[in-house]
Amino acid sequence: MLTLGQRFWKNKTAVICGLVLIIICMGAVFAPVLAPKDITQMDNAHRMQGSGDGYLLGTDQFGRDLLSRIIYGARTSLTVGICSVAISAFFGTMLGLLSGYFGRWIDTIIMRTMDILFAFPEILLALAIVAALGPGTYKTILAIGIVNIPVFTRTVRGAVLSVKNLEYVESARAIGQKTSRILFLEIFPNIQAPLLVQASIAISGAILTESALSFLGLGVQPPNPSWGGMIAESRRYMELAPGMIIWPCLAMTLTILAFNLFGDALRDLLDPKHRSR
Numbered sequence: 001m002l003t004l005g006q007r008f009w010k011n012k013t014a015v016i017c018g019l020v021l022i023i024i025c026m027g028a029v030f031a032p033v034l035a036p037k038d039i040t041q042m043d044n045a046h047r048m049q050g051s052g053d054g055y056l057l058g059t060d061q062f063g064r065d066l067l068s069r070i071i072y073g074a075r076t077s078l079t080v081g082i083c084s085v086a087i088s089a090f091f092g093t094m095l096g097l098l099s100g101y102f103g104r105w106i107d108t109i110i111m112r113t114m115d116i117l118f119a120f121p122e123i124l125l126a127l128a129i130v131a132a133l134g135p136g137t138y139k140t141i142l143a144i145g146i147v148n149i150p151v152f153t154r155t156v157r158g159a160v161l162s163v164k165n166l167e168y169v170e171s172a173r174a175i176g177q178k179t180s181r182i183l184f185l186e187i188f189p190n191i192q193a194p195l196l197v198q199a200s201i202a203i204s205g206a207i208l209t210e211s212a213l214s215f216l217g218l219g220v221q222p223p224n225p226s227w228g229g230m231i232a233e234s235r236r237y238m239e240l241a242p243g244m245i246i247w248p249c250l251a252m253t254l255t256i257l258a259f260n261l262f263g264d265a266l267r268d269l270l271d272p273k274h275r276s277r
Helices: 004-010 012-029 066-102 104-118 122-133 137-163 167-174 179-190 192-215 227-237 243-270
Strands: none
Touching: 004 012, 004 243, 012 066, 012 243, 066 104, 066 137, 066 179, 066 192, 066 227, 066 243, 104 137, 122 137, 122 192, 137 179, 137 192, 167 179, 179 192, 192 227, 192 243, 227 243
């Protein structure tokens, strides 16, 4: 039987997407070192120009370096994506554990509340929350985190239902272990696989939602660069400087695609049916 590491290195999709995500994350972390220019530095003599004159990807309508702003935009998008998913995963896991383990009226209350949240389209619910709280990076993180809680709650609840009556859980109950110990030391370690897969896929959705909010002017606020904000600013100048919209779109597409494919590969790697392959 192959180990998880051996199966990972045999899965080309997981390896390639993992390397792409590592490069993107490293670029975001070391943005101050990698960015060739200050993201707020304006060069009126080279506004909306293409590649050249010290600007690898060209400049925007204010003469700011597009490459530097895209690198810092990666930091913004990944920060929002990871932090919002962390919020969703934490509260969704807690609610899913309670709902799946206790059932009855607790399950009914929690799941009907999640159904109400599910009834709203994700972007509309995020818009409503941000409109109520006001625009800003931290408020965007909170809004996206709240929107994604039902997905994690359902994922964890389904996993709990599949394991809560297995022998090792019944044995823990029989010897009188506390409910909290059963939940967090017996059940939770055995439901982490679907949780990890859902988290990796949810990050791509969170990045897309953040970009949509920033595009509408309700997400990350200027002068902080955001891929969605850059796309919104560049739509007026698409014919004059197409690179202004092409490069942030490519960066966002590559990141979202890498997270989605990595999540699919991770699901296959953690699936017991594939462990003998």
